Amino acid sequence: MEFGSYVRDVRERRLNDDRSYSLRQVAGRVGLEPAYLSKIERDVTAPPSEETIGRLAEDLGEDRDLLLAMAGKVSNDLRQIIIRRAPLFADLLRQLKEAPDHAVLRIAREVRDGDW
Amino acid sequence: MEFGSYVRDVRERRLNDDRSYSLRQVAGRVGLEPAYLSKIERDVTAPPSEETIGRLAEDLGEDRDLLLAMAGKVSNDLRQIIIRRAPLFADLLRQLKEAPDHAVLRIAREVRDGDW
DNA sequence: AGGATCGTGTACTGTGTAGTACACACTACT
DNA sequence: AGTAGTGTGTACTACACAGTACACGATCCT
Known part of the structure; x- marks a missing residue:
């Protein structure tokens, strides 16, 4: 649509x-x-x-x-997050391109729970 | 620079x-x-x-x-990855904003090794 | 019946993007 | 001494972006 x-x-x-x-x-x-x-x-x-x-x-x-x-746009704050550590986040996103939703969600949850 | x-x-x-x-x-x-x-x-x-x-x-x-x-830009293919599943990737990126490099790298490695 | 509100057609504007084209002065060979 | 190559100043262009301004006919209310 x-x-x-x-x-x-x-x-x-x-x-x-x-x-x-x-x-x-x-x-x-x-x-x-x-x-x-x-x-x-x-x-x-x-x-x-x-x-x-x-x-x-x-x-x-x-x-x-x-x-x-x-609208084919990406929020400016997200662009800034990527730009700050460009090659790093570029690689990550390309890895995640084919990952199923639940995997991406799980990662977001794990990061939020701060287990690094 | x-x-x-x-x-x-x-x-x-x-x-x-x-x-x-x-x-x-x-x-x-x-x-x-x-x-x-x-x-x-x-x-x-x-x-x-x-x-x-x-x-x-x-x-x-x-x-x-x-x-x-x-140049303050983000590659078009990365924009498309985000746009396809916008709220999902938006949340993930905001979570990862403060994560240290090694944590982001570890995630990328884990995803590449396909353990989801 | 008459004013308020509704959505839309048309014309116009200022700013930014992404360059081209040409001329000029300087330096480096040989 | 001449010519080939170097970087740069100035002027210009075509197109997209992000809207404003105003007028018009249709509909709703009471």
């Missing part, structure tokens, strides 16, 4: 039981021209900037990283 | 025992105008595109991911 159609779906679901989720009102809260948000939601134009996607995700109660991913 | 100065240092080191590493010849092999490479090496202009950095890294025998990182 495209970024825009997904945003539209989410917004319209919210709109069902909250009239403040009209395109115009969301655009107002997020700080965009309604015409621009309209074009975004119809995928007439490319997804907006990372900052705008962040505000949109917050207003719609969606996961910021997921929304960014649908 | 800035991207450009680093490239210049590397190139001049190569130039010491191989006259084919003049700015003009490298530019020729990599497919750039000499004036442009000159501006890049003096950090007068922003680092070039990912593709160009890749060709530069190859010609200079440098690590592609490292050079990209110095």
Whole structure:
């Protein structure tokens, strides 16, 4: 699914039981021209900037990283984490490319529990 | 160190025992105008595109991911790995942010040895 | 019936990206 | 002494990015 159609779906679901989720009102809260948000939601134009996607995700109660991913972007803080130790993290990510979800999850859990 | 100065240092080191590493010849092999490479090496202009950095890294025998990182960029294939399973990898990376190098390396090794 | 709200069509703008093209002065051979 | 090669200054270009501004017709409310 495209970024825009997904945003539209989410917004319209919210709109069902909250009239403040009209395109115009969301655009107002997020700080965009309604015409621009309209074009975004119809995928007439490319997804907006990372900052705008962040505000949109917050207003719609969606996961910021997921929304960014649908826009083909990676959050700036993640980019910085990789860049700081580039060859190291590059290798790790390429190793993890084919690893199943539960393995990646297990690793994240182990690291969180601090057993290094 | 800035991207450009680093490239210049590397190139001049190569130039010491191989006259084919003049700015003009490298530019020729990599497919750039000499004036442009000159501006890049003096950090007068922003680092070039990912593709160009890749060709530069190859010609200079440098690590592609490292050079990209110095340019503030992340390789496209890594971005795709994250984007495919965005919230999952986002969480993992944030967990690993403070982990020491040897811990990250150990994880990469374990994954490579396929014990999941 | 009439104002408020709704989504959208069209035109325009400023900034950044990723370079090319050409001319110039300096140095190094031979 | 001449020519080949070196790095650099300046001007320019094409295209993408990230939007704003305004007008329009349709719908809802009361």
